Amino acid sequence: MEDVDIAPIATSAAAVVQLDEEAESTLDEPISVTLKRDLLMVFEKFFMVLIPRLNNKRILHDWDLWGPLILCVTLAMMLRDTARDDQKSLVFSGVFVIVWCGAAVVTLNSKLLGGTLSFFQSVCVLGYCLLPLVAGTLIIRTLALMSLASVPVRSVVVLLGLAWALFASMGFLGDSQPVNRKALAVYPMFLFYFVISWLIFVQPVSD
Known part of the structure; x- marks a missing residue:
């Protein structure tokens, strides 16, 4: 009889x-x-986004949606506060739709291209990587109080936030895509963050 x-x-x-x-x-x-x-x-996870490292994948394993929800609500409230009175509710709901539906579309595109991450892992990373853009919005509002939020200044702040968000998201999601399809996955991700960046750039600089 064989030993087990x-x-x-x-x-x-x-x-x-x-x-x-x-x-x-x-x-x-x-x-x-x-x-x-x-x-x-x-x-x-906020710290991981602020100082992204290509070998730091813990955010993918311990995913959650609390951070993305906090960032989405914060961004929506800041953009709502600077909108006209008759557009405040529209801006608030619009930011919610763009963030969550946009993240879902980017994730579905990634899955169709052969991505290895689950739906919620991808949405988690895309949501957390909004942090540089939310920080940029706060900086612009602070500069507006000092009458320093000129068009060139807003452009620099928004472009830095966009570049940072893309760099952080690619650091977490880049390895999940086939090499020959990585560009097809990055383009919708760029559009997602670009639309949010544009909303931040065109926000009124005073209440």
């Missing part, structure tokens, strides 16, 4: 037990601890 190697079975069983214990400990922990952990995870 039980080491892999034992290892798998131990892993399952460990996962069960972690799940139970998560369910039993206070809400404040859970919120603190989630917030730290979101800010860690």
Whole structure:
């Protein structure tokens, strides 16, 4: 009778037990601890976008939509505040539609081209990489208070934010596309961030 190697079975069983214990400990922990952990995870991803590294793929494995939602709401509120009174609700809802529908379209295009990431992983990265553009919007609004938000200044800020967003997103998503189709995946991504950049550039510089 052949001997059966039980080491892999034992290892798998131990892993399952460990996962069960972690799940139970998560369910039993206070809400404040859970919120603190989630917030730290979101800010860690913000840091990954601010200082993108080509070998940093943790954002792909531990995906979430809290960060993209925060950035989308923040951007929509800032653009809404500078819009005309009769366009505030339209601008707010328009930003939401552009961000989420645009990210979904870019993701579907990536999947059709043979991308290896899941739908929510891609949407997560695209949403988090809005951070440079949201930061650019805040800078423009701050400069507007000092009457320094001229067209050349806004152009430089928006172009830097666009370049940063594209660089960060490609650093996370670049390896997920076939080499011969990478350009076809980058073009819709560029259009996605370009449209958002244009909305930021044309925003009124005063309330």
